[in-house]
Amino acid sequence: MTTADLGRGRRVGVPSTALFTDQYELTMLQAALKSGTAGRRSVFEVFTRRLPEGRRYGVVAGTGRVLDAVENFRFDPDVLAFLREKDIVDGATLDWLAGYRFSGDIWGYPEGEVYFPGSPILRVEGSFAECVLLETVILSILNHDSAIAAAASRMSSAAGGRPLIEMGARRTHELSAVAASRAAYVGGFASTSDLAAGFRYDIPTVGTSAHAFTLLHDSERDAFRAQVDSLGGGTTLLVDTYDVAEAVRTAVDIAGPELGAVRIDSGDLLLVAHRVRQQLDELGATDTKIIVTSDLDEYAIASLAAAPVDAYGVGTQLVTGSGHPTASMVYKLVARAESADPGAPLVPVAKKSSGGKTSVGGRKWAARRLDGHGVAEAEVIGTGEVPDELAGRQLLVPLVEGGEVLVRETLDVIRDRHAAARAGLPLSATQLSRGEPVLPTEYAHGTSGS
Amino acid sequence: MTTADLGRGRRVGVPSTALFTDQYELTMLQAALKSGTAGRRSVFEVFTRRLPEGRRYGVVAGTGRVLDAVENFRFDPDVLAFLREKDIVDGATLDWLAGYRFSGDIWGYPEGEVYFPGSPILRVEGSFAECVLLETVILSILNHDSAIAAAASRMSSAAGGRPLIEMGARRTHELSAVAASRAAYVGGFASTSDLAAGFRYDIPTVGTSAHAFTLLHDSERDAFRAQVDSLGGGTTLLVDTYDVAEAVRTAVDIAGPELGAVRIDSGDLLLVAHRVRQQLDELGATDTKIIVTSDLDEYAIASLAAAPVDAYGVGTQLVTGSGHPTASMVYKLVARAESADPGAPLVPVAKKSSGGKTSVGGRKWAARRLDGHGVAEAEVIGTGEVPDELAGRQLLVPLVEGGEVLVRETLDVIRDRHAAARAGLPLSATQLSRGEPVLPTEYAHGTSGS
Numbered sequence: 087m088t089t090a091d092l093g094r095g096r097r098v099g100v101p102s103t104a105l106f107t108d109q110y111e112l113t114m115l116q117a118a119l120k121s122g123t124a125g126r127r128s129v130f131e132v133f134t135r136r137l138p139e140g141r142r143y144g145v146v147a148g149t150g151r152v153l154d155a156v157e158n159f160r161f162d163p164d165v166l167a168f169l170r171e172k173d174i175v176d177g178a179t180l181d182w183l184a185g186y187r188f189s190g191d192i193w194g195y196p197e198g199e200v201y202f203p204g205s206p207i208l209r210v211e212g213s214f215a216e217c218v219l220l221e222t223v224i225l226s227i228l229n230h231d232s233a234i235a236a237a238a239s240r241m242s243s244a245a246g247g248r249p250l251i252e253m254g255a256r257r258t259h260e261l262s263a264v265a266a267s268r269a270a271y272v273g274g275f276a277s278t279s280d281l282a283a284g285f286r287y288d289i290p291t292v293g294t295s296a297h298a299f300t301l302l303h304d305s306e307r308d309a310f311r312a313q314v315d316s317l318g319g320g321t322t323l324l325v326d327t328y329d330v331a332e333a334v335r336t337a338v339d340i341a342g343p344e345l346g347a348v349r350i351d352s353g354d355l356l357l358v359a360h361r362v363r364q365q366l367d368e369l370g371a372t373d374t375k376i377i378v379t380s381d382l383d384e385y386a387i388a389s390l391a392a393a394p395v396d397a398y399g400v401g402t403q404l405v406t407g408s409g410h411p412t413a414s415m416v417y418k419l420v421a422r423a424e425s426a427d428p429g430a431p432l433v434p435v436a437k438k439s440s441g442g443k444t445s446v447g448g449r450k451w452a453a454r455r456l457d458g459h460g461v462a463e464a465e466v467i468g469t470g471e472v473p474d475e476l477a478g479r480q481l482l483v484p485l486v487e488g489g490e491v492l493v494r495e496t497l498d499v500i501r502d503r504h505a506a507a508r509a510g511l512p513l514s515a516t517q518l519s520r521g522e523p524v525l526p527t528e529y530a531h532g533t534s535g536s
Numbered sequence: 537m538t539t540a541d542l543g544r545g546r547r548v549g550v551p552s553t554a555l556f557t558d559q560y561e562l563t564m565l566q567a568a569l570k571s572g573t574a575g576r577r578s579v580f581e582v583f584t585r586r587l588p589e590g591r592r593y594g595v596v597a598g599t600g601r602v603l604d605a606v607e608n609f610r611f612d613p614d615v616l617a618f619l620r621e622k623d624i625v626d627g628a629t630l631d632w633l634a635g636y637r638f639s640g641d642i643w644g645y646p647e648g649e650v651y652f653p654g655s656p657i658l659r660v661e662g663s664f665a666e667c668v669l670l671e672t673v674i675l676s677i678l679n680h681d682s683a684i685a686a687a688a689s690r691m692s693s694a695a696g697g698r699p700l701i702e703m704g705a706r707r708t709h710e711l712s713a714v715a716a717s718r719a720a721y722v723g724g725f726a727s728t729s730d731l732a733a734g735f736r737y738d739i740p741t742v743g744t745s746a747h748a749f750t751l752l753h754d755s756e757r758d759a760f761r762a763q764v765d766s767l768g769g770g771t772t773l774l775v776d777t778y779d780v781a782e783a784v785r786t787a788v789d790i791a792g793p794e795l796g797a798v799r800i801d802s803g804d805l806l807l808v809a810h811r812v813r814q815q816l817d818e819l820g821a822t823d824t825k826i827i828v829t830s831d832l833d834e835y836a837i838a839s840l841a842a843a844p845v846d847a848y849g850v851g852t853q854l855v856t857g858s859g860h861p862t863a864s865m866v867y868k869l870v871a872r873a874e875s876a877d878p879g880a881p882l883v884p885v886a887k888k889s890s891g892g893k894t895s896v897g898g899r900k901w902a903a904r905r906l907d908g909h910g911v912a913e914a915e916v917i918g919t920g921e922v923p924d925e926l927a928g929r930q931l932l933v934p935l936v937e938g939g940e941v942l943v944r945e946t947l948d949v950i951r952d953r954h955a956a957a958r959a960g961l962p963l964s965a966t967q968l969s970r971g972e973p974v975l976p977t978e979y980a981h982g983t984s985g986s
Contacts, residue, residue: 105732106710108703109743112731113767117745121762123752130748155710168735176766214752221746222730225706226713253558256675257862259712260556260605263676280672281562282555285618293559295567296671298580298869301885302573302664312571316626317563328888402862411861412707412852419748435751438778 102162103155104186106223109174115215116179124215125426129449132194132208132228132417134201138236138410140520143511145239145504146207147269148231149197153491155223156188188216192486195452197495198272198504199481200511201232202465204527206450207415209482214422221417229415230262231269233407237384238273239508240408241400243516244388249276249397251292252283253379254405266405272500279399287497297351300327310340320346322377325362326353334362338369347375347396355380356393363394383408384518421449434469446529453479454510454525462510468530552612553605554636556673559624565665566629574665575876579899582644582658582678582867584651588686588860590970593961595689595954596657597719598681599647603941605673606638638666642936645902647945648722648954649931650961651682652915654977656900657865659932664872671867679865680712681719683857687834688723689958690858691850693966694838699726699847701742702733703829704855716855722950729849737947747801750777760790770796772827775812776803784812788819797825797846805830806843813844833858834968871899884919896979903929904960904975912960918980 118124137144161169161183169175169183190212201207208224210217241250252270255263260282267275267283277290284291295313303309310323310333319341325333325348338345348366350358355378366374378390379399387398403409418437423430434447448469453476457463466476485493508515515524568574587594611619611633619625619633640662651657658674660667691700702720705713710732717725717733727740734741745763753759760773760783769791775783775798788795798816800808805828816824828840829849837848853859868887873880884897898919903926907913916926935943958965965974 103710105735106705106713107731108705108729109731109734109741110729110745111743113743114745114749117749117763117766118752120766121753121758123762126752128752165735169731172734172741174731174741214748218748221748222706223710226708226710229707230709230712255556255558256672256867257679258676259680259709259715260553260673260676261711262680262709263556265709279558279560281557281559281619281624284559284622285555285615291559291622291624293561293563295560295564297887298664298668298671299564299567301869301887302568302576302578302872303571304874308571312573313567316567316570326887402864406861411856414852417706419751422752424754437747437751437776 102160102165103158103223104161104165106155106226107219108222111219111221112169112175112179112183114218115182116175118214119179119182122426125213127423127428127430127432128212128214128217128419129421129432130210130217130221130417131206131420131450132224132415133204133206133445134413134415135445136203136414137523138413141236141410142515142517142521142524143236143508144201144413145232145235145273146195146197146199146201146228147235147272148227148265149194149208149485150495150500151227151231151265151268152208152224153485153493155227156192156220156486157491159186159188159220159223161186182215186216186219187489188212188220188486189489190216190486191484191488193482194485195481196483196503198500198507200504200507202523202525202527204446204467204529205465206452206467206482209449225415225417227265229413231265232413232415233411234266234269234405235273235504236410236413237404237408238270238275239504240384240518241387241398241404242274243508244384244518245398246391248395250274251277251279251377251397251399252404253279253399254401255280257402258405263405268497270404271497272504274501274505289497294322295324297324297327300324306333307336307340310337314341319344322347322349324349324351326350330358330362331365334365335369338366338371338374343369343371343374345371345374347377349377349379349399351379353380355386355395356390359390359393359395388518416445418445420445420447452481454481455479460510461512462525465525465527466530467527473530552610552615553608553673554611554615556605556676557669558672561669561671562619562625562629562633564668565632566625568664569629569632572876575663577873577878577880577882578662578664578667578869579871579882580660580667580671580867581656581870581900582674582865583654583656583895584863584865585895586653586864587973588863591686591860592965592967592971592974593686593958594651594863595682595685595723596645596647596649596651596678597685597722598677598715599644599658599935600945600950601677601681601715601718602658602674603935603943605677606642606670606936607941609636609638609670609673611636632665636666636669637939638662638670638936639939640666640936641934641938643932644935645931646933646953648950648957650954650957652973652975652977654896654917654979655915656902656917656932659899675865675867677715679863681715682863682865683861684716684719684855685723685954686860686863687854687858688720688725689954690834690968691837691848691854692724693958694834694968695848696841698845700724701727701729701827701847701849702854703729703849704851705730707852708855713855718947720854721947722954724951724955739947744772745774747774747777750774756783757786757790760787764791769794772797772799774799774801776801780808780812781815784815785819788816788821788824793820793822793824795821795824797827799827799829799849801829803830805836805845806840809840809843809845838968868895870895870897902931904931905929911962912975913962915975915977916980917977923980
């Protein structure tokens, strides 16, 4: 066990990430060690061939977690014993794994950036052996976190500045939930219900009560009084356990007009929110906020734009990526040396069989070209020299050099970067309706997108 | 940190699960401690109001992980310090949390059982305080794992006895992936690519090589030779990097007719599998198996029933629940004592407002009624006494008594139970087409499903 600084929050003991790995990474390593190709200098790139259907842009999220995972990728004695006992790889390979430390370089889109089909989101360079092992865990993190951040970004656009609360922990794996809170924050959410996300990442946490609290008491009045007595008049009271109008009356009666907020978790939210707002205003509770939390997605959020709603709580649809629970990123060998000789030049490589899974070989750069108004107009990807006019618009930044992590960013920096990147896209990026990626991907320098 | 025995596999250091919790569980606790209701004997039940659209049955999965999570639910000093620093709960609540140990009882459907709308999948009984805290982590585990197991079960039905390999780690959070492997095994999968799942749960792991291995070498022939030299002729060669027919010829040329298998990862699998089978047979490699692995789901698997395919590898669609990445289970207070007096009788409670989120109050039993042929015909749920004719068909079993976990099962026991439970349903259960739940839910003893 080692400890890692997981962002701005507290240090958490994390186990080695070395087994978050598909077995074939290790058997390929074994065969390459034996054949003498394991040391060939190699370039792997992470990219996606397409965005989820209808989506206008993707959001890079999880990069910080990837860097932690690379640092913690170690084959401890118990892991080596497991691999030996199960006869997964041979002794020579186990010896090699025992000394494993990634010593190569990683470049990538900075976390929070947007991406498009073909964008080289991450580039991992080193020996084949040291790079191939990282495939599975890198993809796990980026595919999960980016899927959640993309949904969060759409929801935060739809919310138009009203705060969003992430509350989906119960709808996904308990540790997925923590990563989802992090990705949601990157995508523009304001807070989370998940205490582990507060602990690990210092994301603001919120929450007051559920229906169970009302049902526990002999009456709704008793429950509200108990809650206000303990949590203060600024708390949020849940008003839809029995009759909403009655509950709102009781709530203001008990907490007074300084009641912080009421929460509505069922019913026709548009209608109920209007009625509750009117009732609160009539009771003098004009500053009491209304929070809605019932099965929201970006479309439901947008449909409530004209409703007197002050904040949205989003659960299921956030943590499941609003219909797209994973990104389709792949990790592909795009170039490798012709021999294990350290000075051998890189040769572009790519799968070539028919069937739609072809890729573009070669070590790539990427830049976002702007139009005359400073708005992004194309994602330009190429190999070789970067054209002068794009040199200042390059997207890849160094993240790891010689195995050392260069970059540690706070989530606020990443979140702000995402907001800026999204704001730099054509306005149609934030339309919720289905459409093509808002930027076309162009291939420069003789590489062609096939 | 404590260690937990996570099934049949190795012991893994796991952190306390206490923070996999929504903040409102703790604020409700604080308010209930202050109002004197925290000690009221309470019954919470986990159930779902509906199956995912079109699904015929659900699969209970994750129960073993829930029991581990309950055992590891402890407020360590660093967690208490966090809660204090962030002012999430008051000092009296922190003192109470410091001594927290679940001391109540848990009953549930045994893991691997099938379930239907309203099935009381888990019942947690104890003081309000000790039970309410467990809501989030219990739902996280059951909602995730059951969603994956349900997809796995459909896929294993569709595969008709051909083995299924779980290989979706790269498409989901790295620890979700481990739980997904476990749930897939429960649902009928044979093996996984995920080494961490092998380590933690002793699920058989498999894997040989990816396209990168072929591209690393100067020719496909060099790559195949390197792989066979190292992994033996019984290995699986990936034949779709360049030209499939050429690759199959090369593969048999190098490995001989004893070649273990070839893998096809792109293209028209039905067509390519037929061609490859014919070619292998012509080359004398009649025992060489064909494994297909390209974006499969249960429908694609079923469509390949007539193809000469020996095994399926499934990734994305498995770990994302084949369109339904989460179950919609909820954790509801269904009964509680009228006072904190330990002898006070239980009173059924339920949310009553309009809006579709109503539930059925009262502490429930459940039984599966059989028809004259021994086939299940209804899921019967009731409160009070169990009718004599159903007494032998009850579904809930004791899992935790007085805080002590009673049940530790191997995954093979759970997997066999699922196969038996599914086999006991009407045949239409395994139809992939959309339909109603294959068993109706009937409410006995005056409770009604509203």
